[in-house]
Amino acid sequence: MKNGLTSLPLICFLLFNINHSPQAEASEPLTVGAKAFTESVILANIVRHLAQDTGIEVEPVSELGGTRVVWSALLSGEIAAYPEYTGTIREELFQNEHLPDLTAMRKRLAKEGISMTASLGFNNTYALGVLENTAEEYHLKTISDLKQHPDFKYGFGNEFMDRGDGWPSLKKTYGLNPNVVRGMEHALAYRALAADEIQVIDVYSTDPSIRRYHLQVLHDDMQHFPKYEALYLYRTELEESHPEFVNSLHKMAGSLSDEKMLELNQQVELAHLTEPVVAETFVKETFAIDAEVLTDGLLVRVWKTTLDHLFLVVISLLAAIFVGIPAGIIAAKTKLPGQLILGFAEIIQTIPGLALLVFMGVIFIRVDLPSIGAFPVIVALFLYSLLPIIRNTMTGLKEIPASLIESATALGLGWKARLRLIELPLAAPLIIAGIKTTAVINVGYAALGGLIGAGGYGQPIMTGLRLNSEPHMLEGAIPAAMLALVVKWVFEYLERFVVPKGLRLD
Amino acid sequence: MLKLTDVSKSFGNLQVLQPTSIEFQTGQTSILLGTSGCGKSTLLRLMIGLINPDSGTIHFNDQVVEPKNIEEIRHRIGYMIQDGGLFPHLSVRDNVSLLAVHLGWEKSKVDQRLNELLTLVHLPSEALDRFPGQISGGQRQRVALMRALFLDPDVLLLDEPMGALDPIIRSDLQNELREIFRSLNKTVIVVTHDIGEAAFLGDSISILKAGEILQSGTFEDLLRRPKDPFVTEFINAKRNPLQDLAEVKR
Numbered sequence: 001m002k003n004g005l006t007s008l009p010l011i012c013f014l015l016f017n018i019n020h021s022p023q024a025e026a027s028e029p030l031t032v033g034a035k036a037f038t039e040s041v042i043l044a045n046i047v048r049h050l051a052q053d054t055g056i057e058v059e060p061v062s063e064l065g066g067t068r069v070v071w072s073a074l075l076s077g078e079i080a081a082y083p084e085y086t087g088t089i090r091e092e093l094f095q096n097e098h099l100p101d102l103t104a105m106r107k108r109l110a111k112e113g114i115s116m117t118a119s120l121g122f123n124n125t126y127a128l129g130v131l132e133n134t135a136e137e138y139h140l141k142t143i144s145d146l147k148q149h150p151d152f153k154y155g156f157g158n159e160f161m162d163r164g165d166g167w168p169s170l171k172k173t174y175g176l177n178p179n180v181v182r183g184m185e186h187a188l189a190y191r192a193l194a195a196d197e198i199q200v201i202d203v204y205s206t207d208p209s210i211r212r213y214h215l216q217v218l219h220d221d222m223q224h225f226p227k228y229e230a231l232y233l234y235r236t237e238l239e240e241s242h243p244e245f246v247n248s249l250h251k252m253a254g255s256l257s258d259e260k261m262l263e264l265n266q267q268v269e270l271a272h273l274t275e276p277v278v279a280e281t282f283v284k285e286t287f288a289i290d291a292e293v294l295t296d297g298l299l300v301r302v303w304k305t306t307l308d309h310l311f312l313v314v315i316s317l318l319a320a321i322f323v324g325i326p327a328g329i330i331a332a333k334t335k336l337p338g339q340l341i342l343g344f345a346e347i348i349q350t351i352p353g354l355a356l357l358v359f360m361g362v363i364f365i366r367v368d369l370p371s372i373g374a375f376p377v378i379v380a381l382f383l384y385s386l387l388p389i390i391r392n393t394m395t396g397l398k399e400i401p402a403s404l405i406e407s408a409t410a411l412g413l414g415w416k417a418r419l420r421l422i423e424l425p426l427a428a429p430l431i432i433a434g435i436k437t438t439a440v441i442n443v444g445y446a447a448l449g450g451l452i453g454a455g456g457y458g459q460p461i462m463t464g465l466r467l468n469s470e471p472h473m474l475e476g477a478i479p480a481a482m483l484a485l486v487v488k489w490v491f492e493y494l495e496r497f498v499v500p501k502g503l504r505l506d
Numbered sequence: 507m508l509k510l511t512d513v514s515k516s517f518g519n520l521q522v523l524q525p526t527s528i529e530f531q532t533g534q535t536s537i538l539l540g541t542s543g544c545g546k547s548t549l550l551r552l553m554i555g556l557i558n559p560d561s562g563t564i565h566f567n568d569q570v571v572e573p574k575n576i577e578e579i580r581h582r583i584g585y586m587i588q589d590g591g592l593f594p595h596l597s598v599r600d601n602v603s604l605l606a607v608h609l610g611w612e613k614s615k616v617d618q619r620l621n622e623l624l625t626l627v628h629l630p631s632e633a634l635d636r637f638p639g640q641i642s643g644g645q646r647q648r649v650a651l652m653r654a655l656f657l658d659p660d661v662l663l664l665d666e667p668m669g670a671l672d673p674i675i676r677s678d679l680q681n682e683l684r685e686i687f688r689s690l691n692k693t694v695i696v697v698t699h700d701i702g703e704a705a706f707l708g709d710s711i712s713i714l715k716a717g718e719i720l721q722s723g724t725f726e727d728l729l730r731r732p733k734d735p736f737v738t739e740f741i742n743a744k745r746n747p748l749q750d751l752a753e754v755k756r
Contacts (some may be wrong), residue, residue: 407591410554411605411653412580421604425595500595502637 029057030238030245033070033079033372036063036451036462037186038268038275039124039206039261043083043230045279050248053289061275062453063462064372066159067092068358069452073372074233075112076365080242081234081249084116085124087226089233091164115236115246118253119229122206122261126160126225127217128170129203131193135216142221143174146200154178155198157186165226166202173224187465204228206258208266209468230256255286269467301460302479308374308455309483312446316378317439320385325431327386328393329419342394345387353448356380361452377454381445385438392434396427428499436491443484447476457483507532507693508553508661513562515548522548524718525562530661535687535694537708539701539740545717546697550663553695554585566661581605584654588666590646592638592653599634602652623652626686644675651686662687662694668703680706701744713737 030051034044044061051058062079064070067088073079089109090099099105109116128143135141138149146152160166161183170176182198189201190209203210203217210217232249239246256264267278283289296304327345331338351359357380361371369375400423408422424431450458457476464472496504508530515523523545530536538546551557553564555576564571566579592601600607602623603616611619624631627648638646647667654662667683668676684707687694698704704711705725712722713736721733732738 403587403589403591404593406551406556407585407587407593409556410580410583410585412577413605413608414577417608421608422593426593428595502593502595502597502639505637505639 029059030080030242031059031062031078033062033064033073033082033453035067035070035082036065037466038208038265039204039230040083041275042264042268042279042282043120043232045275046252046283047081047083047232047248048276049279049283049289050251050287051245053283054244054248056242056245062372063450063459064453065354065451069361069372072361072365074114074235076368076371077235078370078372080238080245081232083120083230084233085228085230086119087125087165087228088163089116090226095164109233110236113236114233115239116234117232117249119231120252121230121254121256122258123227123229124204124206124258124261125220125228126165127203127205127220129193129201129210129215129217130199131196132214132216134199135218140216140218142219143170143176143224144221145218146176146178147174149199150178152178152199153180153182153197154200155182155184155189155192156202157189158183159186160202165224170224173222185465187468190468206261206265208262208269211266212270230261251287272467272469298475302475305455305457305459305476306479306483308449308459309443309446309457309480312374312377312381312449312454312456313439313442313487316381316446317385317435317442319378319382320389320438321435323382324386324389325393328390328431329397331390331394332397338394342390345390348383349387353380353384353445354451356383357448357452372452372454374449374454376452377446377449377456380448381442384445385442388434388438388441389431392430393427396430397423399430400426425500426503429495429503432491432495432498436488439487439491440484443480443487447480450476507567508695509565510549510552511563511565513549513552513559513564515545515552515557515560522717523552524716526717526719527562528712528719528722530693530695531710532693533691534709535696535707537704537711538695538697538714539699539704539711540714541699541740544714546714547665548717549714550665550695550697553661554580554583554663581609581657582659582661584657584659584662586647586650586654586662586664586667588669589643590638590650592646592649594638596637597634598636598638598641598649601638601649602634602656604653606656619656620652623655626655627651628682642675643671644679647671647679651683655690660693662692664694664696666697666699668700669698683707701741713740 032044032047032051034040041061041063048058048061062073064073064079064082067084070079070082071093074082086102086105089105094108097108099108106116128146130140138145140146154167156167161181162168167181178200180198184192186202189198190213192198193201193215194213203215205217209215232252234246234249264278264282267273268275327341331341348356357376360376360379364371364376404422404426405418408418413421446456447458447461448454449456450460450462457480459476460472461476461480464470464474464476510529511527512525513523513527514521514525522543526549538549540546548557552559553571555571555573558573566582569575569579571579592598593604596604599620603611603620606616606619620634621631624634629645629648629652633641633645633649638649641649651667654664668679671679680703687707696704696707708725710722711725711728713720713728715734715736721728721737723731728737729741732741
């Protein structure tokens, strides 16, 4: 799927015959997943190195956004393993079930065909942080101290806002009642804090940003937060099919202290080393394994992300044209079916991108379709593209003067000939304008791919956001802007062939 | 040739055409004359099946006009409207030959017919490659007439064919149309509100008012033997500039 553009003729075939094999099949290379934050990506890369040392082929780490997405991908077999935390398993994956200890947790996971390793050695729990200056000024040491300051503004990562042990229960435990609480992207929350737009944020205890932004971590004096010990989750069937791989996972048990993990995180976020490089060094030092990391140069990287990105945009657009124009014709020619079609496309347009991806992921897993990677992104882009194409086709057809339609009818042309020879050519300028707008918007929207491992410009942008690194963000954002311009020009050129000459007289 | 028997039509509560019977003679030019909203265009649109009658039947030769044979009948009727109804995305050539090409005519036959018609309507052959937006209003009507005549139809229906033209071009085209109608010997039905045009072109004239044909006959019949005061009123409504000028001087 990666070199999509070279195999354009195969595209339709691929769309309907996605090769979706579970990871357990021995011949397939394995994939290790990670959530989109530094620590998770480092831990996943460490496994990749360890496993490769035993001769197993492992794909580059797939960064997959939040817990739900990675967990679903593990359940469906799209990834073989990923790093997780005990607190997350207890509070989020099985939040309505009582799992008092690790044994209960293992039993519960076994029901899903999933196993877990022992703790890797560190506890990355949630905590609340304030700027050191703020802490000093208001004498803040514990979370209880915040009760005196309801005027503080709180900014929490979206996951923290609604997870079982997150804000809703923390608020109760401590009786906090601040005036302003906002959910926001975690990486952006640090910036808002540094700018004093908010005063309190949630942090992870091994988060190097604590040092970077000079944060004071407030003591959890009422012991609200559960332990978040890191471990690996993997598909139990791998014990049979890939025992060496499972051994590599277990090898990591107990080998990372809180300090060591914080240091590795710091190497990525403050010293700007890449996760594969940090993982390689760690593996070398700890296990005396010589793992080789291959990294591409900037141009090669941009070229690859461009191909991935174009693949997402082109396939989804072709499918949307194929479906949207006939749907637009129906919308223009019929009353009830037309309104239903338009209503459906309008509703889809109102669903936020990430929500649509997660929602589709849930459904796709049930029907055995890939929930991560290019496929769901293409489906999402396809759905978003429908409205502008349907609406412009409909408007284009409806705006044709009645006298022209009557002339065509009076000539004795049947409805099919009328549509082909008269109506569609007359509507062509609006239809192509709709497709152009969609294509340009999709170049931007396809960056969603960065959230679920579909590649494209979204990947460096997400990495940049996570590492707070402008060069990474620009590596995705600049080519995306340029591609949007190129797409616009391409369509302006295409208009000459699609829009009849008689409609371009000026 | 074309015969309407007790044909009526309403749009909602508005009866635009009372039950009407009329027969159009082969080779004659008949005029449907009346003010706007009198039902004359409705009558024309019924004949080519753009709208269906509420009651009554329309015969084309010996066939009853029905949805199932309407396309075939339309191929034998030429229809032309006020602004020509030319398709802006097609060149003059494609506008005129659209239907023939669609019906699978050979190119040589199409070209031959194009040349015949160019001569008939006095258009230069360079006009074929122009688009409707690039030619004058008078030329557009000539092109529309070419299109209506392309398959050599038995009947020609013209709805205010010169309504959008200025007076001099209009007068030229009226002369040419009369010649063309006479030389082709076709059944022609023209809708107009212009009494002068009606008198000039028509072998027979039917005057309509409020969805009803008040009187049919030659211009002379209408002038000398009006059956309704409205007929006289309509015929005399045309201003005579010389007479107006004389009145002002007095």
